[in-house]
Amino acid sequence: MEASFEEFREGVAARLRSARGDLTQAQLAALTDYTQQMISRYENGRIPRSYWYLAGLSERTGLDVDYVLTGKRRRKPGATTIRHATK
Secondary structure (H helix, E strand, C coil), rough: CCHEEEEEEEHHHHHHHHHHCCHHHHHHHHCCCHHHHHHHHHHHHCCCHHHHHHHHHHHHHHHHHHHHCCCCCCCCCCCCCCCCCCC
């Protein structure tokens, strides 16, 4: 990956904030069972270094990170926004 880890963290944080759309962190927490504090940490760039490793593998090798993390194949293209939905 050409970006520094700092640039990577800032990019991930910005994309997470953007994907949340008009949901508040509290609303997203209720939908996901994660805490608002955890969501805030990620949206403020406190991203684990291991994510940089996985992103690099995905970029350089085509690794399906969704599959590695969840056991499910990559979602449909364009699925980059969190939708209002119930659990």
